[in-house]
Structure formats: C-alpha cells, structure tokens
Amino acid sequence: MATTDEWRRQHQRYKEDVKRRGKPFYPYAMFHDTVMSLVVVSVIIGLAAVWYYTSGEDPKTCGSGDSCLLGPRYSEPADPATTNFVPRPDWYFYFLFYLLRIFKWPDSVILGTVGIPTVMLIIAFALPFLDRRMERRLTRRPVAIVAAILVVISMGELTYKGAIAKEALASEVVQAVPSWAQRQGFANNAEAVAGAKIFASSGCTACHTYLGTGSSNQGAPDLSAEATRGKSKQQLMAYIRDPSQFGNNIMPKFGFSDQQLSQLAAFLLASKGPK
C-alpha cells in the first residue's frame, strides 16, 4: 500500500517522463486511433450487410428460404395474447439471464436477480479503493490476475450457457400433450387436455418444466406433480390470473379468460406425477 505522498511523487515523475520522452498525440497516437476506428466502422457495416443480405422480409422464412446467419430482421409482431414466445434478451445479458436459472424460486432467486449483480457492481465501482498498491506489472499482481481470469471464465461460461440453453418452442411442446395425457392418465378428461394445450402453447414451459419438457428458468418449479401440493382449483385459478398478488413478480399475468383458467387448473389438478 502506497502513501499519498508516494503516489504524488510517482505522478510527478510520470509527468516529467512524458514531457521529456513522450511523443505528441498527433500524429503518432492519432494514427493508431484512426486506423482502429476505421476497422470498427467497417466491422459494423460488414455485420449489417451480412445480417441484411442473408435474411428476408418475412421472419418466418428464416431457416427455410433464408440462412439468416445473424438472425431475422425482426421477429413476428408483439402479441401479448399468443405468448408463443422464447423470452431471450440480447446476448450481453445472457450471463444475467443464465445466472437466474441457477437459483430456485422463490427462496434464493433474489440472489440471482439482485444479489450477485449488485455485489459485482459495487466491487467494480470500488476497485480503485480496494486495490491500493502502486504495483502495475501483471506478474506482481497475482490477486488481480486470478480475479480477472475467474471473472472472464465465469462470465464467458454463463454467456455460453445462456446462448445454448434451449427454450422449447410452443409448437413443439404441443406435440407432447398426448404423451402427457397418457402418462398422467388424464386422456379422458377433456377439460384437463384442453388445459394442457393452453399450458403448452402459452409459453409456460419457457420457465416451468413438465415431465421433462421445458426449461427451469428463473427458478420456476417443475409442475409435473402440482396436484400433490394441495391447492384447490379456485386457488390455482387465482394464482395464474395474477401471480403478483401472491408475491410472484416474475411470472407474467397472461390475461387468460375464466374458461381458460378453469381448464388450466383442471390440467394441473390432473397432474399427479408420473407413476
């Protein structure tokens, strides 16, 4: 740890060294800066061109007619009702997004949503006051190096996991309904089957798992044996109608009709867990 006087002397030395042995910003540093900026602008134009020329006006043709190397131009129009969605932020939020899957709702999810990000941010802000040694050479800063490597590895790993995490698409999930009905034994219960279809097509499996389908996201529980948790049909309907009333601020309000709510509840009450 260096004293304030040592720091001041060091910076004084720095200024003298630069004055004596430095070179003018223009043209030396400015030349490098200009080359780098041209590279940056070219890369941006290149990405825009690849994105545009490999995609088409219709987002649905991605994968069939168009290769969409960098994704579609836009997805389908926002529709709060269909909820046939794959909720996924832009890539630089993947690490946060994946962090949430590690923690289970509702006990520890706050650690993922607020706890860890806040601590990381505080450490980032406070860094100059945590590391007060004058040493700048990497070989003499083992703690800084290890911390940097750990941060890069964990952020990289979380980003990668977030990128490959597969959200089942609703259209695929609906295919699983007959097998659910058979395994849970509710094939003859028309109301439950209707509820299962709503469950499969509304995007519930983006966060909940059901008999191995879907992804446990943001700590949402598995619902394969929801009937065993002792909730009544009324309770289930009220919960799904507005989860925030029950302290669940993550699960959205889907805006289901009373009939849909009743079907969903019937489906959940028929879900006693596979034999």
Place this chain on the structure above:
Amino acid sequence: MAVTTRTRKSARRRQLEAAINYPIDWLEERSGLIGGLRYFLFRKVPGDTNWFHTLGSATLTAFLVQALTGVILAMYYQPDATVNPATGTSAAYGSIQHITNDLTLGWLVRGMHKWGASVFIILLFFHMARVFLFGAYKYPRELNWIIGVTLLVFGMLEGFTGYLLPWDQTAYWATVVGINLNGTAPILGPFLADFLRGGAEIGGDTLSRFYSLHMLLLPGAIFALIGLHLYLVIRLGVTSPPWSREAAGTDWNEKPSENGRSGLTQPSGRSAWRRNGADT
C-alpha cells in the same frame, strides 16, 4: 523583373495567409478554442503508447455511430404500439419494417445501429479490460474508472431500452422478463418495475417511456460522461504499459525487492542506469 514578381507573389501569399489566419485568430481571441485544440493535438503522450490504447477511442467511435444512425432512425421510427387496422400490426413494427425493407439504405442505417450496439458493448468490455490489466485505475485516475463503470451501466441500459423498440415478439417478451426481474428487488423493485412499465401492463406507455429513455435521457447522460471522461484523460495523461522498459513514472532507483525476484521482468541495474543517463 524576377525580383518584382517574387515580391508581388509573396505579397499575395501574405495576403492569403492573413485571410486564412484572420478567422482563426478571431475565434482564438474570443474563445481560446484554437489553443485548446492545439493543446489536445500536440500534447505529449507516453512514448510507449500502443494499440491497446486505441480501445477507448474505438469505443467512442462506436458510440458516435450509434448516435448518428439513431438520429436517422428517429426520423422514421414511430414509438406507437397502436395496431393499424389496415395492416394488422402496430405502427412501431410497421415503421421498423418500412425502414428495413423500403427506405433507401434504411437497412444499412438500422443494421449499423443494431449491430453497432453489440460492437459498442464488446469494445466497452475490452477497453475496461485493458484499463484493468494496465492498472490504469490507480491514483490519480480513480475517478475516471468510476465514470467508466457508470458508462458501462448506462451503455447496457441503452441496450435494454433499445431492444423493446421494434415491438416484435423477441422485443416484447425479453422486456416482460427483464421488467419482472427488476420487480424482484427488495423494496425498490416493484416501484422500479411499475415505473418502467408505465402502468400495470407492458403496452404503448412502456414503449414511449423506453423510447424517451433510449434516445434522450441515457444518450444525454452518456455524452456528458464521455466529455468528463475525456477531460480527465487529457488532464491526467494515459498510463504506460506496465511491462514497458521505459514506462513513464517508474522509479528506477527503487531498491530491488528483498526476495531478489526483481530480475524476473525488470533486470535491475540496467534500467537504473538508463534513467540516470537520461537525466544527465
């Protein structure tokens, strides 16, 4: 004869120079801007400044690309979630389609804005990594590090607010999840979520709110912070690479460390000689 032409020529040149210099001098006398520019361009930087030091200005370039393309997009984009009965889609989504598919070079402007955002974020992280590895956050540059972290946060918020604007499924549902996550924070969370949504549901009010944050508040704050950041960079100077043999500010007369490992990266003796040699 030859003599007269030469004097006449140089008289003309003198006149020309005076004509060029006049506005420059006028401006300098009234603002000092020319002197400032001259200081900026010809100030000394450490002789061992290298490619790593270009990451900051590269980040600046990426941000300027965002600002420029953003201004053009704002001329055509409509932050309106109302569904147009004729087309069956929202005005916002329709304007995004129009910009991308119909306008001359609209795809380029939108594509550059969309992909420039990612490039900007990557460069932010690279620039931050270089500052970290160089130990450039230490005295007297602590404040600039803190401004930098704030810029990183604001940059990511730009990404979050901008992602909603196309008003497509990806945008909508990513924002639903994002806002709900904010809502889990203790005490402030629900207020924040309500503020971002602008109501109980995500809808037209959320869209105009995000649009305003995305194109007024956040970029304004980022511009101001970049100004402050660059002011401090110019005032304090940039740090030499720590591995450099002639890193500015190194105390070569420092005693070799007791464990005798000083020769590992910095053979003792020779550098002390160098510095002393330069002094005399």
